[in-house]
Amino acid sequence: MAYSFPEEVLEHVFSFLHSDRDRNAVxxxxxxxxxxxxxxxxxxxxxxxxxxxxxxxIRRFPEVRSIKIKGxxxxxxxxxxxxxxxxxxxxxxxxxxxxxxxxxxxxxxxMVVTNACLELIAKSFKNFRxxxxxxxxxxxxxGLASIAANCRNLRELDLRDSEVDDLSGHWLSHFPDSYxxxxxLNISCLGSEVSFSALERLVSRCxxxxxxxxNRAVPIDRIACxxxxxxxxxxxxxxxxxxxxxxxxxxxxxxAFSCLKELRSLxxxxxAVPAYIPAVxxxxxxxxxxxxxxxxxxxxxxTKLVSQCPNLxxxxxxxxxxxxxxxAVAASCKDLRELRVFPSDPYEEDEFDxxxxxxxxxxxxxxxxxLQSVLYFCRQMSNAALISIAQNRPNLTRxxxxxxxxxxxxxxxxxxxxxxxxxxxxxCKGLRRLSLSGLLTDRVFEYIGTHAKKLEMLSVAxxxxxxxxxxxxxSGCESLRKLEIRDCPFGDKALLANAEKLxxxxxxxxxxxxxxxxxxxxxxxxxxxxxVEVIDETSEVAESRxxxxxxxxxxxxxxxAGPRLDMPDYVLSMGEESPDLIG
Amino acid sequence: xxxPLLGVECGTRDVAKVTGSSSLKESPDxxxxxxxxxNYLGLSDCSTVDSSMVSGQSDPEAQVNKLNTKATELRLGxxxxxxxxxxxxxxxxxxxxxxxxxxxxxxxxxxxGFSDAIDNFSDEKWMFHRxxxxxxxxxxxKFPTSAVINVMIASRPxxxxxxxKEVPPKxxxxxxxxxxxxxxxxxxPAAKAQVIGWPPVRSFRKNTLAAASKDNxxxxxxxxxxxxxxxxxxxxxxxxxxxxxRNYCKYYELSVALEKMFSGFTLGQYGANGTGGREMMSESxxxxxxxxxxxxxxxxxxxxxxxxVGDVPWEMFIDTCKKLKIMKSSDAIGLAPxxxxxxxxxx
Numbered sequence: 001m002a003y004s005f006p007e008e009v010l011e012h013v014f015s016f017l018h019s020d021r022d023r024n025a026v027x028x029x030x031x032x033x034x035x036x037x038x039x040x041x042x043x044x045x046x047x048x049x050x051x052x053x054x055x056x057x058i059r060r061f062p063e064v065r066s067i068k069i070k071g072x073x074x075x076x077x078x079x080x081x082x083x084x085x086x087x088x089x090x091x092x093x094x095x096x097x098x099x100x101x102x103x104x105x106x107x108x109x110x111m112v113v114t115n116a117c118l119e120l121i122a123k124s125f126k127n128f129r130x131x132x133x134x135x136x137x138x139x140x141x142x143g144l145a146s147i148a149a150n151c152r153n154l155r156e157l158d159l160r161d162s163e164v165d166d167l168s169g170h171w172l173s174h175f176p177d178s179y180x181x182x183x184x185l186n187i188s189c190l191g192s193e194v195s196f197s198a199l200e201r202l203v204s205r206c207x208x209x210x211x212x213x214x215n216r217a218v219p220i221d222r223i224a225c226x227x228x229x230x231x232x233x234x235x236x237x238x239x240x241x242x243x244x245x246x247x248x249x250x251x252x253x254x255x256a257f258s259c260l261k262e263l264r265s266l267x268x269x270x271x272a273v274p275a276y277i278p279a280v281x282x283x284x285x286x287x288x289x290x291x292x293x294x295x296x297x298x299x300x301x302x303t304k305l306v307s308q309c310p311n312l313x314x315x316x317x318x319x320x321x322x323x324x325x326x327x328a329v330a331a332s333c334k335d336l337r338e339l340r341v342f343p344s345d346p347y348e349e350d351e352f353d354x355x356x357x358x359x360x361x362x363x364x365x366x367x368x369x370x371l372q373s374v375l376y377f378c379r380q381m382s383n384a385a386l387i388s389i390a391q392n393r394p395n396l397t398r399x400x401x402x403x404x405x406x407x408x409x410x411x412x413x414x415x416x417x418x419x420x421x422x423x424x425x426x427x428c429k430g431l432r433r434l435s436l437s438g439l440l441t442d443r444v445f446e447y448i449g450t451h452a453k454k455l456e457m458l459s460v461a462x463x464x465x466x467x468x469x470x471x472x473x474x475s476g477c478e479s480l481r482k483l484e485i486r487d488c489p490f491g492d493k494a495l496l497a498n499a500e501k502l503x504x505x506x507x508x509x510x511x512x513x514x515x516x517x518x519x520x521x522x523x524x525x526x527x528x529x530x531x532v533e534v535i536d537e538t539s540e541v542a543e544s545r546x547x548x549x550x551x552x553x554x555x556x557x558x559x560x561a562g563p564r565l566d567m568p569d570y571v572l573s574m575g576e577e578s579p580d581l582i583g
Numbered sequence: 584x585x586x587p588l589l590g591v592e593c594g595t596r597d598v599a600k601v602t603g604s605s606s607l608k609e610s611p612d613x614x615x616x617x618x619x620x621x622n623y624l625g626l627s628d629c630s631t632v633d634s635s636m637v638s639g640q641s642d643p644e645a646q647v648n649k650l651n652t653k654a655t656e657l658r659l660g661x662x663x664x665x666x667x668x669x670x671x672x673x674x675x676x677x678x679x680x681x682x683x684x685x686x687x688x689x690x691x692x693x694x695x696g697f698s699d700a701i702d703n704f705s706d707e708k709w710m711f712h713r714x715x716x717x718x719x720x721x722x723x724x725k726f727p728t729s730a731v732i733n734v735m736i737a738s739r740p741x742x743x744x745x746x747x748k749e750v751p752p753k754x755x756x757x758x759x760x761x762x763x764x765x766x767x768x769x770x771x772p773a774a775k776a777q778v779i780g781w782p783p784v785r786s787f788r789k790n791t792l793a794a795a796s797k798d799n800x801x802x803x804x805x806x807x808x809x810x811x812x813x814x815x816x817x818x819x820x821x822x823x824x825x826x827x828x829r830n831y832c833k834y835y836e837l838s839v840a841l842e843k844m845f846s847g848f849t850l851g852q853y854g855a856n857g858t859g860g861r862e863m864m865s866e867s868x869x870x871x872x873x874x875x876x877x878x879x880x881x882x883x884x885x886x887x888x889x890x891x892v893g894d895v896p897w898e899m900f901i902d903t904c905k906k907l908k909i910m911k912s913s914d915a916i917g918l919a920p921x922x923x924x925x926x927x928x929x930x
Contacts, residue, residue, distance in 0.1 A: 078780035079780050270791070318792075346782045406781065459783075461781065
């Protein structure tokens with residue numbers, strides 16, 4: 001073209017595009033746009049650490065400041081992925097250490113992070129600011145000490161749900177006295193006690209501290225003095241919230257909370273003693289996010305607390321809330337957008353405690369018009385309830401229902417729950433995430449394949465009757481990116497018939513299904529850009545397995561990096577070794 | 584009345600999507616039914632979607648358009664295998680083994696037979712009956728007698744083909760109703776093996792709850808104020824509750840609390856509309872029932888014995904109580920003497 005905007009102008013325009021999809025689209029327009037995007041891309045998201053090599057990312061985007069990488073499959077959260085499977089971040093850190101000296105942010109999810117990684121981070125990136133380790137493992141508090149000691153510009157250290165080898169709380173004292181830039185600290189997953197005086201001094205010298213999530217070891221009578229040092233807090237996770245009721249502790253706590261004018265989010269409350277809960281009442285009117293999923297508090301105190309929060313948008317709670325509590329939520333929390341109800345006793349074998357039933361969810365779906373995201377564990381469900389929910393809330397984007405007993409039918413009619421989930425996908429046209437449970441035939445997959453056009457992630461367990469189910473999903477769900485299946489009678493036919501679909505998705509997990517070894521090999525031969533990994537923990541040698549052998553667990557994902565090289569013994573890659581095509 | 588069904592638009596697009604699942608033609612040669620391999624898009628080769636490593640999927644519009652025009656027949660077989668051409672009527676799904684069982688209506692009596700279903704199937708149509716909007720029924724839950732749905736269900740394989748049997752012997756629940764649609768009759772296996780990874784609760788959460796709900800008498804070496812939850816069940820009530828014994832200092836308080844908690848239950852009967860007993864019977868009526876001759880409060884101690892509540896000092900009681908049960912007096916007759924003997928033995 002004879003005319004064109006100067007590069008700087010284009011770059012400036014591109015800087016207003018925040019979604020990866022938009023930036024990817026821009027990079028396809030022409031070579032010069034590709035180059036401009038390439039040099040100006042600052043954030044990269046790697047949904048599967050094995051889909052591409054670190055080298056390839058660095059080559060394409062040389063000036064990245066923030067990277068987010070995910071490792072293990074989602075079902076690793078539920079112990080379905082054996083130890084040592086993979087997800088090591090070390091190769092990424094080493095590659096970035098030499099190529100991204102100005103890296104500021106690392107976000108990792110379900111990855112193995114060692115102390116060596118943390119030390120390398122600490123000394124390689126001079127302007128390092130944000131470290132978020134979500135559901136990670138492999139490191140100890142010694143690694144944290146390196147981060148604390150060396151990252152002078154650290155803003156965020158968030159260890160949410162990670163498994164940390166907790167040697168001592170001493171690491172916190174490694175933040176030097178000159179360090180004042182902390183904005184967010186989440187140590188809720190740590191077991192041991194951190195030095196309280198170090199914590200207090202840290203809090204008092206960091207004026208920008210917005211988010212503080214303590215661990216259980218911080219006792220309730222110490223919270224007040226911490227809060228007084230940080231009245232600007234926006235998010236607070238308390239430690240243990242129990243003690244003998246003492247009026248002086250109570251009033252001190254109460255007073256401290258009343259100074260938190262900016263507080264929007266509360267969590268923690270381990271072992272909460274109801275008597276101390278009124279200390280937080282003064283902040284309830286401003287609270288938008290409440291995570292009570294670790295507290296054993298019950299009704300009426302639990303409902304009373306939640307009902308005091310009229311601006312609540314996000315509620316995570318145990319089933320102690322009961323139907324009556326959820327009715328109260330539906331009446332008081334009109335802006336609720338996300339509800340998660342977890343089971344207090346998932347392995348309850350006695351008579352059911354059915355004080356939390358489908359009725360609670362129906363009430364919330366009726367009363368909370370902004371409800372978009374649901375995660376609900378319960379013990380009974382009916383098609384009628386699901387249909388109500390679907391009709392009440394067509395704006396749902398995430399719907400995850402776990403009926404605790406596998407294959408539970410509609411408890412009123414004893415029919416499968418196909419119609420109920422069918423209504424969900426039919427009415428909720430923007431549904432992006434769905435988890436199924438209960439008794440389900442192939443029909444529900446027909447509904448999903450027909451209607452769930454925006455569905456990106458589907459989780460299926462103990463459902464379906466034949467390959468037809470899987471086929472309907474793979475052929476019908478256009479937006480599907482992640483599919484995870486366990487204990488379903490899905491096998492070779494559907495997989496092979498939809499082989500090409502798999503390359504349009506990030507990953508497929510199938511465990512305790514009916515896929516044969518032979519089909520895996522065939523799939524791999526047909527689709528060179530898929531990594532087909534069979535996980536088999538029996539002791540047989542791979543070569544001796546017959547073609548008809550049913551694989552235990554199967555993880556298929558698209559990749560331009562070829563089969564990975566760090567597989568443990570029990571993971572077999574179905575493809576021949578192929579070199580990393582990109583180099 | 585059947586629950587609302589999903590209407591499916593009959594555009595070719597949707598037909599193409601669900602193509603092949605609509606009918607099942609019996610074939611004599613089972614699996615090797617002359618399936619020609621085609622790829623998902625109906626193209627000869629699915630070239631790389633995009634050179635961008637981190638981009639999302641390819642343009643969905645293009646895919647949809649392709650599907651409109653190509654038959655997305657399902658084929659099976661190694662590359663290069665020849666097979667007789669099937670008609671483009673897109674009705675074949677999987678050439679599952681024909682079986683008599685597949686023809687029978689297995690679900691419930693209102694399903695039509697297989698041959699009926701085929702006769703009713705019409706070209707290029709994939710109709711669900713759309714009942715009147717807004718009508719719902721709580722109780723019926725019968726499935727529609729749509730031919731198409733029948734066909735799908737009827738195509739379920741059986742016999743040695745049944746996939747469930749191939750599932751490796753992981754610690755699954757011993758259930759037989761995975762494939763059977765006949766409802767809840769087979770819902771209660773005797774032994775419940777715990778299934779790995781089910782329900783899907785993260786370990787972090789499970790561990791936290793497990794630690795919290797134990798009898799945690801010790802906190803930092805001192806008797807702590809942690810909660811002491813025990814389950815309370817009542818004969819004839821459909822659900823049990825939990826109480827924190829630390830909330831009470833004497834039997835009377837516990838008794839009052841339990842009366843309140845269980846006062847929603849008529850004696851031995853569940854509330855007819857199933858609201859969990861939130862309508863209250865008058866408290867005094869229940870008190871009479873509980874305190875009178877009809878019910879007694881019992882507990883299971885650490886040794887697994889059931890004892891009458893009230894025989895031992897409160898402190899000792901909360902130390903040994905594992906579970907509470909509100910029993911009919913007639914069931915509790917044998918308890919008192921044992922309780923006395925036990926406490927004598929302890930003292």
